[in-house]
Amino acid sequence: MIKNKTKTESESESESSETPLGELAIRTLAMPADANPDGDIFGGWLLSQMDIAGGIVSKQIAKSRTVTIAVNSMTFYRPVVVGDILCCYCSVQSIGKTSISLLVEAWVSRPTEIGSRVKVTEGIFTYVCIDATRRPKKITPSQE
Numbered sequence: 001m002i003k004n005k006t007k008t009e010s011e012s013e014s015e016s017s018e019t020p021l022g023e024l025a026i027r028t029l030a031m032p033a034d035a036n037p038d039g040d041i042f043g044g045w046l047l048s049q050m051d052i053a054g055g056i057v058s059k060q061i062a063k064s065r066t067v068t069i070a071v072n073s074m075t076f077y078r079p080v081v082v083g084d085i086l087c088c089y090c091s092v093q094s095i096g097k098t099s100i101s102l103l104v105e106a107w108v109s110r111p112t113e114i115g116s117r118v119k120v121t122e123g124i125f126t127y128v129c130i131d132a133t134r135r136p137k138k139i140t141p142s143q144e
């Protein structure tokens with residue numbers, strides 16, 4: 001049986017009253033060049049912004065070079081449109097021997113809608129700390 005996953009209005013409202021989880025890593029503007037042929041912002045652009053955010057935070061934690069090894073999950077909750085201000089927040093899911101998994105949440109606010117803030121996307125991104133020869137390197141987490 002196919003389940004109807006459409007959100008009710010009250011579910012959508014309660015979701016938008018959530019608070020972003022984690023540290024604000026990047027803030028940017030969705031531009032016309034980032035849109036798909038239908039005028040919505042291209043999911044690949046969103047994913048890349050989230051990966052940049054996670055890359056910054058993983059490097060801060062590892063105090064070293066890191067690379068993305070996996071996007072373990074990705075959910076697009078709402079569309080993003082040209083002119084939206086995109087904010088990516090990161091929180092640590094786990095830190096292993098050489099890897100760091102982060103929950104990255106993307107939220108948008110709209111300059112024309114005062115106080116609006118909606119979670120549009122979230123995903124789990126995993127980064128590996130590497131040495132100069134590009135081999136995995138043990139993480140010594142920063143004390144910050």
Ligand SMILES: CC(C)(COP(=O)(O)OP(=O)(O)OC[C@H]1O[C@@H](n2cnc3c(N)ncnc32)[C@H](O)[C@@H]1OP(=O)(O)O)[C@@H](O)C(=O)NCCC(=O)NCCS
Nearest residue numbers: 067068069070072095096097098099126128130134135136
């Ligand atoms: C990152 C890289 C050096 C890792 O080398 P590797 O020999 O595959 O590493 P390992 O198998 O030892 O795994 C390293 C860590 O990643 C974790 N890992 C591997 N695959 C994973 C996955 N699919 N999801 C989550 N974690 C994963 C391992 O569990 C391990 O974590 P731990 O040390 O904390 O336990 C190598 O895969 C690489 O260079 N990949 C390309 C990276 C890149 O170019 N990214 C940009 C893409 S655009």
